[in-house]
Amino acid sequence: MGYGFSREDIAYLGSAAGAAALAETDELALTPASLLRDLERSRRAFGDRASALVETVRLRRRADAKLADAGEWLFTDDALxxxxxxxxxxxxxxxxxxxxxxxxxxxxxxxxxxxxxxxxxxxxxxxxxxxxxxxxxxxxxxxxxxxxxxxxxxxxxxxxxxxxxxxxxxxxxxxxxxxxxxxxxxxxxxxxxxxxxxxxxxxxxxxxxxxxxxxxxxxxxxxxxxxxxxxxxxxxxxxxxxxxxxxxxxxxxxxxxITDADPDDIPERAPGEWIIDPDGAVVRAGLVRHYAAKHGLWQLDPRIAYLTGDTVPPGTRGFRILHQMPFKEKPLRAELHRRDCGPLEILTRGVDIDPDTLRARLKPKGSQPHTLVITRIGRTPTVFVCATP
CATH class of the missing domain: 3.40.50.150 (Vaccinia Virus protein VP39)
Structure with missing residues (x-):
């Protein structure tokens, strides 16, 4: 839940004395391993203000990845x-x-x-x-x-x-x-x-x-x-x-x-050279077909958000297809062994498969990184063995 700040805390933290105390507190590591020790040190220096100071410094450090130019801001945990x-x-x-x-x-x-x-x-x-x-x-x-x-x-x-x-x-x-x-x-x-x-x-x-x-x-x-x-x-x-x-x-x-006012006409074709996983915003907004039409792509299956094509849109991650096969673990394990598969990324959509559990069962022990894209084409669970980008 985080520390419960009061109006008095905010007034102090925004004062010149509070700014100086925050600068001194910011010199502490405040890692999970050092937190109790650092908090005790802060209490010796600042008494009852220590918890507010330590929480503020920790929140500011978290805010760096989210908010621009917020190094002198104040926060609560929930608000951040x-x-x-x-x-x-x-x-x-x-x-x-x-x-x-x-x-x-x-x-x-x-x-x-x-x-x-x-x-x-x-x-x-x-x-x-x-x-x-x-x-x-x-x-x-x-x-x-x-x-x-x-x-x-x-x-x-x-x-x-x-x-x-x-x-x-x-x-x-x-x-x-x-x-x-x-x-x-x-x-x-x-x-x-x-x-x-x-x-x-x-x-x-x-x-x-x-x-x-x-x-x-x-x-x-x-x-x-x-x-x-x-x-x-x-x-x-x-x-x-x-x-x-x-x-x-x-x-x-x-x-x-991209919006739903853009064209959404796309062809029905066999998989191209690449598989493209559209940005999550495109998928959540229901604009997969519109995105495909804009970039000359088409769907692997009309009900699945994976796209395919012979080129990859700029700034988008694509997976070059090396091999396509029905999803069956034993033949897949043999195919990965044949390809000297080592590090293995597994992407799934439209199938009830846990990537971590499957990876443990496939036991890739080689040296070459690969990516599996597992999905449905029609009613058939299908796996694409791809080069890892």
Missing amino acids: QQATPSLVARQRAQRLAGRTVHDVTCSIGAELVELSRVCPAVIGSDLDQVRLDIAAHNLRRAASRNVLLAKADALVPCSTAEVVIADPARRADGRRTHDPAKLQPPLPDLLAAYAGRDLAVKCAPGLDFDRLDWAGEVEVVSLDGAVREACLWSPGLTAPDVTRRATVLSSSGPAWA
């Missing part, structure tokens, strides 16, 4: 877990550039920082006063001067901002939930509260959108190959005829997107 990665928040802010925006579940302000850079006026509100205090600190550190903070209930509209953003908490009874009605605040209640207004709602990508009568766009976003979130965009914030979008972000390359 739910905070939107900076690149994802920046991409959403660009869609809202030039508008006034109200983030009604602003938490510690990660989204507000990005919005403040492209929007003329931003409001952030939350019911948690400690998080509002943290947001005020973080906004000062980010030099965000066009943001107003307020304590308010997300289900009670209190501004006339052009766009409302919300990020309902995705846990219920201590567990992650995919039920829209169990989010906090409940998603149906949130949508009802802002009916008729331009609205963007961040959600977990595994949320069951079929339970919603949503007339706008569902955007699924990935970052560096990992699906991060879905965002519901009301009709006034999306292009005509777009109800699904996959946005693929990279910390080291350009972003790209």
